[in-house]
Amino acid sequence: MTNYIIKRLLLLIPVLLGVSFLAFILIHLIPGDPAQVMLGERATPQALAQLRQSLGLNDPLYVQYLRFLGHILQGNFGRSIMTQNPVLDDLASHFPATLELTIAAMFIAVVFGISAGTIAAVKQYSIFDNVSMVGALVGVSMPIFWLGLLLIWIFAQVLGWLPPSSRLSVATSLHSITNLNVLDALLTGNFPALVDALKHLVLPSLALATIPLSIIARMTRSSMLEVMNQDYIRTARAKGLTENVVIFKHALKNAFLPVLTVMGLQFGTLLGGAVMTETIFSWPGIGRMLYIAIMARDFPVVQGGILFIALLFVLINLLVDILYKFFDPKIRYN
Amino acid sequence: MTGTAIWWPAIWYISRPLQIKKKKEEEKYMRKYKAVALLAALVLVLGVVLSGCGGQGQQAAKEGGKTFVFARSGDAVGLDPANVTDGESLYVTHQIFETLLNYKPADTELVPGLATSWENSKDGKEWTLTLRKGVKFQDGTPFNAQAVKFNFDRWRLQNNPYHVGGNFEYYTSMFGGFPGVIKDVQVVNDNTVKFILTRPLAPFLADLAMPTFGIASPAAVQKYGKDFFKNPVGTGPFTFVSWEKDQKIILKRNDSYWGPKPALSEIVFRTIPDNSARLMELKSGTIDAMIGLNPDDYKTVKNDPNLQVLLRPSMNLGYLAINDQKKPFNDPKVRQAIACAIDKKALIDAFYAGLGKPAKNPLPPSIWGYNDKIQDYPYDPAKAKELLAEAGFPNGFTTTLWAMPVARPYMPQPKEIAQAIQTDLAKVGIKTNIVTYDWATYIAKGENGEHDLYLFGWTGDNGDPDNFLYVLLGKDNTVKGAASNVCFYQNEEVNNLLKQAQSVSDQSKRAALYEQAQEIIHQDEPMVPLVHSMEVVVAKKSVKNLIPHPTGTESFANVDIQQ
16 A cells, blocks of 8 residues: 555656646747737737746756756745735735635535535435436536626625625734634634624635536436345345435445545535636636636746646645555555 | 332333433533523623724724825735836835925926936936935935935946835836936035936936836845835935735825925825725715725716815817727728727716716826827718728728726726727728737737737826827837837837937927827827817815826825814
């Protein structure tokens, strides 16, 4: 097991090298450079030449790539061309927002997705089954910007129950330690800030949860249906176990593997940032940060950000693979 | 009966492990259920508590002061005014920093700022400025001639140790490189500073009033170096407090400000990327004012009794650039035909919610030197067809029409505007295929002259005519790959007039030169000026003295909130 993990971690090196190369090439292949974006409508010949020179954009591409790699190896992600802020600082300030939102959304998606999927499978063809599966279809297909605005309109403007956007109210002050507002509020015992942070989390995490929730619900249902027809379920019932034990211990645990895979993939994807949700809810996450950086051709931020997200994605996949063993002891890694 | 009864203990004994397992499993699951039920109850209780706390304190103003929350779509890039070009940053720095000269609150006429008076030498190459006395930076250090020299040296000299933290784009574009036109800055005495120029520069004073040339505290620049952009210190009415990236920037009143004390105790700049979401925040009362309104929302906002709509006088131009070097556009008749084919008024009604003025000159009417005698080409498809026939295209031709990928105040719905122009042109026989790229590519290809018809625009910097006419139509600016004259209009006579106007300091003489240039430009019609748009600032009714400035950034020093 340990060997397996070490091997997987070593495999990270070529993967990340490949990602760094792709990220570098792709962002440099699109026409336009940061100098043009920064000067915009007002790019004069001298200004452009001067800016390109000072940004090092005149060097051949392979020189720029090697310089970038060299810096990364020393743990230096460089500074943003647009803001002059160190890329690591930008990642550190934006990632917690994404992480917080992702955890909240995944919590909703997993709790409600698995429950709905399980009930739908157990009560196949019942009203609940039909309604929840149609709901899941709607959830997957609903444009998030529309749903987001709808949620804001209903809960913030009409009912006034929840704040429309951002992470904290302007009047709320919170000493930040981890930049995860809920955790910081708990750590500092700041109850008003905790309430405020949680209230701000509700709408964006609901909007963000719709797609993973629907996918998890559908996956749970189909996987459960398959398992429920297996012989060992009949055996479990025959030996007189209560239906709850049959469903939760014998069926769900075995049906869980494909669901776990989907959860891992969804979690990884959400951690990469959700541009739409972050835009509608003014959520200062990593997706929007990358989107702005790509539009501005802010090379260091794009490259650093993609590398970071790729690393997370690979690590989460590794975690999922390890969890497999827990759910299915038949699996052996060597 | 006894026979079977004997067997019971045996059956019981044999089945014992199964029973125990079953019991254990059930107990375990009961425990788990209890945990889940407890958790659910907790969530419910928390929910009730949360909704009970609803609304309270959310809008509670900070004790003993008025907080003004202003929202826009993007965050500031940096807070060192010399190193930014975006409106989002300058909006903030304009509250912290002050310039040597100021614009009047509603137009671009110049009034004293940190300098109280100024004088030009006879040859126009020397400017002597007298500085305001008794002004201090927010860090307590004095503002004086040495501080002015420090700032200019930092901006203009590439080998200056403090020429860091960015690329000083505005300095190089207004003063022509490093050091550019400003040869030297001399300290005459504590309150007098002298600028030595390489040549007379007519828009010099107007340039000094641009928010980007805000005077920074030398002590703070020396202290923070590359990180000055996160620790701005100026002489302005508001002091920087904190910045949470992509969330909010907080400023507080500068209690030792030399001028009248602001009514606001705190300003919060919030980033709310989505236009609709931002308007909802304004309506729910979590922000006080905003920019960036969807044109479709203009009517509902105007009828909202709790909101006021403020119009920013136009200092911009949305235009259709015609690539004058390409066939068939090298024939002025074809360009005039295009001008006659486009219904500008319909465009403004449809896509600017009526918030714009049809443009007949490249220069907006809010800037002096505007030639109002010029008669615009009328919207007249029949005339357009005639002109096309004269040019040898009785059946029209096919070409490409480039649509901007991003919305700008001068081009709020670029794709829809392109489609409307496409329809207009089709009526006179010019078939167009609409193409678009992402913003950086769009600019790059335009500067390289790869386009035919190209929708574009310009927002003025300093309120000087040179800033529009020379930049957009000067022959010197048609170098492929870096052209700002994307019409590639190369009229020597116009170029000479514009160059001449740059070196005269008398404003009325300059105005005459610009009016003459506009006449020739009108004849040649290198571009079709479409519209001068007005931006909308929406605020709560309780917000007073918020006056949108044509340059795009206004000071909040006089803003008040009525309670």
